[in-house]
Each structure stands twice: as C-alpha cells, then as structure tokens.
Amino acid sequence: MRLFLILLGAVVLAFVATPLLIVVPMSFSTAVSLEFPPPGWWTGYYTAYFSDTRWTRPTLNSLGIAAAVAVLTVVLVTPAAFALVRHRFAGKSLVNLLLMLPLAVPHIVMAIGYYAFLADMRLLQTFPGIILAHTALSVPMAFLVLSANLKGFDRSLERAAMSLGASPAATFRHVTLPVLWPGFAAAALFAFVQSFDETVVALFISGRDTETLPRRMFDSIRTTADPVIAVVSTLLFLAVAALVILPVLWRALARRRSEARP
C-alpha cells in the first residue's frame, strides 16, 4: 500500500512536470501550428519574439507595471504589517479579514468592478489604472509574506540599539531594515509576480497602448495560436526555474561550505 502510494506519487509528479517541460522543445519547433513532436528545429520564433513590437511592447509594459506594483505594495503594506504584528487594538481581526479580502473575491468580479470604476475615473486603459488595480490584488500575499517575516524578528535587537542611544529612526534604518530586507524582497517579489501574471483584470482594463503580456498571450492563444507563444512560455518557464532553483542551490551550497569547515 505504502509502495503503491509512492509509485502513484511518482506518476503524479510526471503529470505535474510534463506540461512545464513540453513548452521548451515547442519553442524551437518549425511547426506553424500545434504539433508534437516537432517536425524540424530552428530558432526563428525567438528572433520573431525579440524583433516584433507586438510582443516586446506588452513585455516591457508588464515589466514596468509589475515593478511599480511591487514598490507601491511594499510601501503600503509595511506600516500595516508592523501595526498588525506588533500592536494589539480593537478591530484587529476585522482589519486582518479586510486585508485578505482581495484573495477571496474572484478576479472576474473585480474585472467588471474595475472596468466601471476606472471608466468613471477616466483611468480605463491607462497605466495608473492597471497599477492601482494590481496593487490592491497584491496586498494579501505581500502582507502574509511580510508579517510572517516580522513575527520571526527578534525585537531585543531593536531594544539593544535604543538602549545604546540610537534614535527610533536610526534603529529602524540600521537594525530593523537590514534584518528584515529578505522579507521586503520576498513581499516585493510576490507583488511583482502577481501583477506580471495577472490576466483576467488586465483583459478588461488594459488597452491597445497599455496591453500587458498576459493579455497579449491570451489573445494570441485564443485567435491564432501564434507559435511565438511557445517562445514566451519558455522564457517565462526559465525565469520561474531560476527563481525557484537558485535559492535551493544557494542554500545547499551554503550548507556544504559550512559542513566543510572544520
């Protein structure tokens, strides 16, 4: 039974991995439509992706939007996380629930809400409109990541700095911030990825000039299944692979180095 479960687990792992891996050979295929295995190999669609503004522009749009969302989210979430982790006050659990709400509401509901709202504000199909919407949707994950980091923070470090005469501002800058920066980086990364991948709301509120990469991919898959989509998929897959594997390797290396030391 135990062995059977583990074997079944290995099969499921293959089910998880196969679709992720198949986009790589597809991106080097000469086929004009979906065909696997590829009839021939070339890198022509990579050239097509990097030279076609219909792809490069949405890519740059998405990178810019996601960077702005990451900064804005961290700026808004940081003081709130400090308040909720370090202080007790009436209404705290209600605030907690409110901060989680964007995670609970289906994106299609927010898509029509933002469509009507941003139209009223004259922000429909503009960068500020998309950035505001994506920031609201990024709040819960960034908050969860940051407050988890904050809970693990040893406050006696701050007290030590203060008792040695550091002002609260100096303590924050020279003690709190350096210790917590991985938490800030992780929260910013979550916000960045959430915005960069967000499809449904962007489909409704981004326009011709503010088109995001997921919107371009969605339209491309829906209408033509343009082979360039395999190139974009491969690049996104490699970015995720780097993001996930590098920290694991880094930790493994650090462990080996510390074990090697006498």
Next chain:
Amino acid sequence: MSAASAATGGSSLRSWLLLAPLLVFLAAFFIVPLAQVAVMSVTEPEFGFGHYAEIVTDGFHLRVLGETFVTALVVSLCCLVLGFPLAYAMAAAPAGLAAAMMVVVTMSFWTSFLVRTYAWMVLLGNRGPVAQFVEWLGFATPELLFTRFSSTVAMTHILLPYMVLSLYGVLKRIEPSLPRSAASLGARPASVIRHVVLPLAAPGIANGLTLVFVLCLGFYVTPILLGSPREQMVAGVIGQQVEEFLAFGEASAMAMVLLASTLVVLGLYHRRFGLDRLWG
C-alpha cells in the same frame, strides 16, 4: 490602571495611523469598485432586482451555475486523488529527493496559468502526443481539445500545487512513530493510512479542497481557451456578457452570485478552521 489604558490608547492610535494608508487605499481602489458591481446589479439599466429574478427563472443561468459547481467539485476531488499520493511520497522521501520534488511542484505553482494552459493545448491537440498515442493503439484520432475533458484536466493540473502544498504541510508534521506503532500493533498498511494518516491529514485535506474549489469556481482563462464553447463556466458567461453585449447589469448580478457562493464556502471553512490558516 489609567497609565495602562493610556498606553494601550496611544498604541491603538499609532496602529491606526500605521494602517491608515493601506486602509484608505483598499477602501478607494478595492471596496468602491467591488461595491460598484453590487450597485450595477440592481441599477443597470434600471433600478430593480430583475436580473436576479432572471438568474433564478430562465434556466440558462442556473444550468451554468450548476455546471460550474459540478466542475469545481470534480476538479477538487481529482486534485485530492492525485495530490495525496504525491504529497505522501514527498513526506516519505529522503530530504534531498523531497526538496527536488518540491522544486517541481513549486515551479508549477509559479508558472503562469497561460503557459500551463498553452502546454495542455499542445499535449491534447489533434497532432499532440496523446492523440498520436491513441492512433498508434489503432483507434481513431480523438477530439480532446475544446471539450469538458480538456478543461478539467488542465484546471486539475493548474490547481494541483495548492492541494499538494496543503497536504504536504500536514503529512510532514505527522509523528513517524504513530504509523509505525500502529503497524507494529498489527494494523495492515491500508488501515494504517485509513485510520492513522488520513485523520491526522484532515485539516490539510479540508484546506486543499477549499482552496481548489473556490479558485475553480471563479476560473476564467482556462475554460475559455480549452473548454467547450457550449459548456461555459460562470466566469466565462460574466465576461461574455460584458465583452459582447455590454450587459453590465446582468453580468454584475451573476458576479454577485459567484461572489456569494465563494464567500459561503470560505465562511464554512472559517467557522471550522479559521480563515487565516487557509493561505498560510
């Protein structure tokens, strides 16, 4: 007493000042747009509860809702059936192997929905590996794409990491001596899993099922790109009403029904386990 209350009073004021930017932001750019959906559902094009009456009576909307619930249920159960062995294998594997398996699951988790949807279009396409294998076996080319089957498989694949991560969290914490002592007391392996492992994993199972079910209820992208045009899910119908007919009232009423269903499921989870554990 007065000093203590003054201290908490000061701390409370400071908390609200720290919270203010985020709360104002969310009120302006999340609550207002959300409220606008609620308002539009009873004011577009004219005031009244006509859209809700239509949803309940016209047959089409109820059928879409029913199909969406069934799909979400099927996907949740598929995720559980596939996710449990994988999480179990991960928990049983030696540290290095478990880390490698975790990398695969995490990579799937972080890879864009669109990339994974596209990958399933390749895998299940007429000239894809699955179709060719079926042909090689001597059968006619199967029509896999743009069916309920293709969208269910892809949604299961896309949501599976949520289930695996939920289950792995609880399975990893089970004291290894518990299943071992059950076995040494004569329990067969199947009954060890049924009577020891499964009950201890119950909170993770509830967690995974709730997450997958709720995310699947509101799924938009994959059913549209991979599913049958005749068997839409709620989110697809909502999007279509806005995109094609600019019928904001109808779309908003459907959106409110979808939101209410989601909140009911989350509410049930909250009463039993506490919502803060769901995404933790």
